[in-house]
Amino acid sequence: MKAGPRSQRVLLHAFSTFKLGGPQARFVQLANALGSSYRHIVVAMDNCFDAGDRLESGVHWEAMRLEVIKGGALANRGAFRALLFKLKPDLLITYNWGAIEWAAANFPRVVPHVHVEDGFGPEEASRQLLRRIWMRRVLLGFNAVPMVVASRNLQRIATGIWRLPESRVKFVANGVDLPALTKNKTESWDVSKQLCIGTVAGLRPEKNIARLIRAFAQVRKTWSLNMIVVGDGPQRNELEALAKELGVEGEIEFTGYLADPTARLADFDLFALSSDTEQTPIALLEAMAVGIPVVATRVGDVKDILSDVSPESLSDADDAAFVSALSLVLQSQSKWPSWTEKGREKVNLTYSKTQMIEQWRQVFDGQFRLIPT
Structure with a gap:
C-alpha cells in the first residue's frame, strides 16, 4: 500500500x-x-x-x-x-x-x-x-x-x-487480455479421454454453482469428467456438502480463494457459467480469450456475447435446461475449435x-x- x-x-x-x-x-x-x-x-x-x-x-x-x-x-x-x-x-x-x-x-x-x-x-x-x-x-x-x-x-x-x-x-x-498463445487442447478433446469442466466464481447464491454441481453429477454418468471450482464465498461448505451427497466429491476440486484465479484456466477443457444473474462476466471473457469453449446460462449480456460464437452452448437459467445444454456441448466437441476461434475474435474486437x-x-x-x- x-x-x-x-x-x-x-x-x-x-x-x-x-x-x-x-x-x-x-x-x-x-x-x-x-x-x-x-x-x-x-x-x-x-x-x-x-x-x-x-x-x-x-x-x-x-x-x-x-x-x-x-x-x-x-x-x-x-x-x-x-x-x-x-x-x-x-x-x-x-x-x-x-x-x-x-x-x-x-x-x-x-x-x-x-x-x-x-x-x-x-x-x-x-x-x-x-x-x-x-x-x-x-x-x-x-x-x-x-x-x-x-x-x-x-x-x-x-x-x-x-x-x-x-x-x-x-x-x-x-x-481482458488476449494472450499471444492460445491453449492447445485439441488433442485432449476426445470422448475417450477425461475432460475437465471448470468455473471461476464467487460462491454466492446468484452464481448458482449448485446447478453446475447437479448437472455435473448427471452428465458424468455418460462422460469421463472431473471439475474444478475456482473461488470462495459463503456457500462453500454447502456446495461441498452437495457434492458429497451426490457422490461426486472425489471428482470436484474446490480451490478456495486464489490471488490469480486465471492461472487455473490452463487446466480447463470446458468453462461453465451457471449463474441466475450476470451482466458481462470477466471470467467468461478470460476463458474465451485463452481458447476455452464455454457453456453458459442465457443471462445479462451473456446471450449477446455467445450468440454468434456458440449459440448452441446457451441455456435458460434452469437446472434441467442446463443439463441438456451441457450434454449437447459435450456431444459437440468437433465444433469446439471453431467456437474457440470465434470466441477469441469476439474478445479481441469488442472486449479488449x-x-x-x-x-x-x-x-x-x-x-x-x-x-x-
Missing part, C-alpha cells in the same frame, strides 16, 4: 466489499495499468480488502477502514458525508447497490460523483425491487450523477426502469483490455461525456 502526493488526482472508491469479484478484479486491472497516475482511496462496507493483494507496488492506494453501522440504507449517511467534506476527493466512484449509502452521503453534492453498476444479487436476479428503483431515481437521478454500466442489459434497465437520462448512462465493456482502460481513464479524469455510447 503506497500513498502518493496530493498533486495526483485523488479517487475515492466505495465498494460493498473489496473481496475479489468482478468489479474488484476490473479495478485491480485498471489501477495496475494506470500505475501512479492516480491516488486511490478504497472504502469497503465490510472492511474487507483482500483484492488489494493483487495491486502492484507502483499503485498508490490506501485501504480506509470505517466504523459502519449495519441495518439501514441511510444509517451511515452523516459520517460518510463528513468524511467527504474532510477528504474532498477529486472524484467519488460508487460501485453497485451495496455502496448506495455513499451516493446518499453525497446528496446534495459535495464532490463530483460517478456511479457504477455491474449487476445484481439474488434478490434482484429476476425482478427489480421498487424501493431500490426509487432510491436510484432520487439519489442518482435528482443529483445528476453519471452512471457507467458494464452491460447493454444494464443500460436498458437504467434508462427504462430507473428512468435515468440516456445522456448520463454510458456502457463501458469489461475487457486496451479499449476498456482508455475509456475508464476518461472516467477517472472526469471526462465522462467523452466516452462513446
Whole structure:
C-alpha cells in the first residue's frame, strides 16, 4: 500500500466489499495499468480488502477502514458525508447497490460523483425491487450523477426502469487480455479421454454453482469428467456438502480463494457459467480469450456475447435446461475449435483490455461525456 502526493488526482472508491469479484478484479486491472497516475482511496462496507493483494507496488492506494453501522440504507449517511467534506476527493466512484449509502452521503453534492453498476444479487436476479428503483431515481437521478454500466442489459434497465437520462448512462465493456498463445487442447478433446469442466466464481447464491454441481453429477454418468471450482464465498461448505451427497466429491476440486484465479484456466477443457444473474462476466471473457469453449446460462449480456460464437452452448437459467445444454456441448466437441476461434475474435474486437482502460481513464479524469455510447 503506497500513498502518493496530493498533486495526483485523488479517487475515492466505495465498494460493498473489496473481496475479489468482478468489479474488484476490473479495478485491480485498471489501477495496475494506470500505475501512479492516480491516488486511490478504497472504502469497503465490510472492511474487507483482500483484492488489494493483487495491486502492484507502483499503485498508490490506501485501504480506509470505517466504523459502519449495519441495518439501514441511510444509517451511515452523516459520517460518510463528513468524511467527504474532510477528504474532498477529486472524484467519488460508487460501485453497485451495496455502496448506495455513499451516493446518499453525497446528496446534495459535495464532490463530483460517478456511479457504477455491474449487476445484481439474488434478490434482484429476476425482478427489480421498487424501493431500490426509487432510491436510484432520487439519489442518482435528482443529483445528476453519471452512471457507467458494464452491460447493454444494464443500460436498458437504467434508462427504462430507473428512468435515468440516456445522456448520463454510458456502457463501458469489461475487457481482458488476449494472450499471444492460445491453449492447445485439441488433442485432449476426445470422448475417450477425461475432460475437465471448470468455473471461476464467487460462491454466492446468484452464481448458482449448485446447478453446475447437479448437472455435473448427471452428465458424468455418460462422460469421463472431473471439475474444478475456482473461488470462495459463503456457500462453500454447502456446495461441498452437495457434492458429497451426490457422490461426486472425489471428482470436484474446490480451490478456495486464489490471488490469480486465471492461472487455473490452463487446466480447463470446458468453462461453465451457471449463474441466475450476470451482466458481462470477466471470467467468461478470460476463458474465451485463452481458447476455452464455454457453456453458459442465457443471462445479462451473456446471450449477446455467445450468440454468434456458440449459440448452441446457451441455456435458460434452469437446472434441467442446463443439463441438456451441457450434454449437447459435450456431444459437440468437433465444433469446439471453431467456437474457440470465434470466441477469441469476439474478445479481441469488442472486449479488449486496451479499449476498456482508455475509456475508464476518461472516467477517472472526469471526462465522462467523452466516452462513446
